[in-house]
Amino acid sequence: MSDLTTPRSSYHHGDLRAQLIAAVRELVETHGPDGFSVAEAARRAGVSSAAPYKHFKDRPELLRAVASEGMDRLRDAMQAAASRHPAGSIAAIAAIGQAYVDFARSGPGVFRLVFGLTEGHDQDPHLEEKGAGCFAVVLRAVATAIGQPADNPTVKSRAYALWTCVHGHCFLTIDRKTKGKFEMPDEWTFLTEISTSILGVSST
Amino acid sequence: MSDLTTPRSSYHHGDLRAQLIAAVRELVETHGPDGFSVAEAARRAGVSSAAPYKHFKDRPELLRAVASEGMDRLRDAMQAAASRHPAGSIAAIAAIGQAYVDFARSGPGVFRLVFGLTEGHDQDPHLEEKGAGCFAVVLRAVATAIGQPADNPTVKSRAYALWTCVHGHCFLTIDRKTKGKFEMPDEWTFLTEISTSILGVSST
DNA sequence: CTTGCAAAGTTAGTGGTGCTAACTTATGTA
DNA sequence: TACATAAGTTAGCACCACTAACTTTGCAAG
Numbered sequence: 356m357s358d359l360t361t362p363r364s365s366y367h368h369g370d371l372r373a374q375l376i377a378a379v380r381e382l383v384e385t386h387g388p389d390g391f392s393v394a395e396a397a398r399r400a401g402v403s404s405a406a407p408y409k410h411f412k413d414r415p416e417l418l419r420a421v422a423s424e425g426m427d428r429l430r431d432a433m434q435a436a437a438s439r440h441p442a443g444s445i446a447a448i449a450a451i452g453q454a455y456v457d458f459a460r461s462g463p464g465v466f467r468l469v470f471g472l473t474e475g476h477d478q479d480p481h482l483e484e485k486g487a488g489c490f491a492v493v494l495r496a497v498a499t500a501i502g503q504p505a506d507n508p509t510v511k512s513r514a515y516a517l518w519t520c521v522h523g524h525c526f527l528t529i530d531r532k533t534k535g536k537f538e539m540p541d542e543w544t545f546l547t548e549i550s551t552s553i554l555g556v557s558s559t
Numbered sequence: 560m561s562d563l564t565t566p567r568s569s570y571h572h573g574d575l576r577a578q579l580i581a582a583v584r585e586l587v588e589t590h591g592p593d594g595f596s597v598a599e600a601a602r603r604a605g606v607s608s609a610a611p612y613k614h615f616k617d618r619p620e621l622l623r624a625v626a627s628e629g630m631d632r633l634r635d636a637m638q639a640a641a642s643r644h645p646a647g648s649i650a651a652i653a654a655i656g657q658a659y660v661d662f663a664r665s666g667p668g669v670f671r672l673v674f675g676l677t678e679g680h681d682q683d684p685h686l687e688e689k690g691a692g693c694f695a696v697v698l699r700a701v702a703t704a705i706g707q708p709a710d711n712p713t714v715k716s717r718a719y720a721l722w723t724c725v726h727g728h729c730f731l732t733i734d735r736k737t738k739g740k741f742e743m744p745d746e747w748t749f750l751t752e753i754s755t756s757i758l759g760v761s762s763t
Numbered sequence: 764c765t766t767g768c769a770a771a772g773t774t775a776g777t778g779g780t781g782c783t784a785a786c787t788t789a790t791g792t793a
Numbered sequence: 794t795a796c797a798t799a800a801g802t803t804a805g806c807a808c809c810a811c812t813a814a815c816t817t818t819g820c821a822a823g
Contacts, residue, residue, distance in 0.1 A: 523727030
């Protein structure tokens, strides 16, 4: 990350867009998606409060850029996790889930941004595409696991069921809704168990 | 709902607290939890923008009140749904899930308020308690289904797994993350299937 | 090399917001 | 009937999103 304290040498910043995204990422984690302000992000990047609007049309667009960058990281993390296990194995499925959970826990603010209904989120084809890219990772793993093509209805349905579980677990965890209700003994075991029970496979 | 247009007769409103909560419920559904403002809620209730602070210490407290009221409704809905089916049956479990989903879909704004990490949400014992009350409905049903006491670790673990699925499905639905990825053919079938596969019961 | 233009900064300003302080009015109780 | 208190009011502060108009800079064409 570049230095935010020393004043920049030139009138033009040169890297403001990227630096704003970085600043927003930090703010969203420390103050929550609501507590963040465009003005504060600009302050952190060392520019005036109007400068961000040269790069982003409004606040939601800035947040969407952060979400977009987050989805790239999520996709890569899931892909990498899957590739560390035999294709189509339960371990691969569970690892994808674990990557998803790790992503949520390590950056709950960005996770909420990615999966919340931020303004204009649902009608941005660019984001839709990235979302589909993430789901495709799961889809491929499930397809291999049950020996069917990725567009098979059963594959889609099973992949979705897995997704709901992991997604729900993420939100319940980061929103602290499990306190006093259920303390999970071992997350990896949980992920493995739901994978097997939903895919209906006993092992490997 | 009382009339919001005609000016009130007396200086004292008489029912401002309840009316503010009602106004916030509406606003949160139409403009989202972020788009809502205390000032607008006050306007709708026909009072000055400072009036709400006589009843709620700050914005988060007002939102928490709405969440609290929402949790009551959710609990009642789940309880009622369960009671329409034989105790401990798969149908009862699925019905609880269906009530949860219906609640989310019919009021996504309040749902997000209830299950999001609104400021101070996690350190409000009153809300914690109501959350536990909701989970207890699931816990009882699962306990009956597998013939174990409600504090049994397996019961807790199975109930949590079910919760994650339904919770995840709710968020993915209201946040429109399923578009172009998976169109669910029949929700009740989905709920029944995950119930059976997670509880490991074949029928009844 | 100059000139001009577009990109990317700036300041200043508007209207809305959360919240507080100080004031006013109504109400229930001694 | 007096009065403390609950529940309204207006005025005002600091902050925010965003816009308009201006300025600086880098680049590219002549």
